[in-house]
Amino acid sequence: MKEDTLIQELAFKAIRSSGSGGQHVNKVSSKIELTFNLKDSQALSELQKLRIEEKLKNKLTNDGVLVLQCGETRSQHKNKAIIIQRFLELIKASLVVSKKRIPTKVPKSVIKKRLKNKRQLADKKANRRKPDIQ
Structure with missing residues (x-):
């Protein structure tokens, strides 16, 4: 995977950001929307x-289109840099192949220890009961 060719396939669109910012938000398109067509890549x-x-x-x-948005800063250029970085990290993370988990056998000593503790707890609780007098 080449990052340069991947970045060339991205499409950007500047849109108006929402939230606080006063008049600046109403007149400046600082939010960036990134689109990436996975199937045509x-x-x-x-x-x-x-x-x-x-x-x-x-x-x-x-x-099959990935759409990401960033409107964190008031600068369009900073938002574009942030969204490109986020996109590349997302692609790299999704390409990582996770190791297959190999189930292991539980050792006999562990089973014996669990049963011994279980027996001790049962005996402790049995000793708390009132004795049966008939």
């Missing part, structure tokens, strides 16, 4: 696309 292999699609299925649209 040339920078990723088919295997990488499948892996990303599986990991990011909740963030993708029905058309």
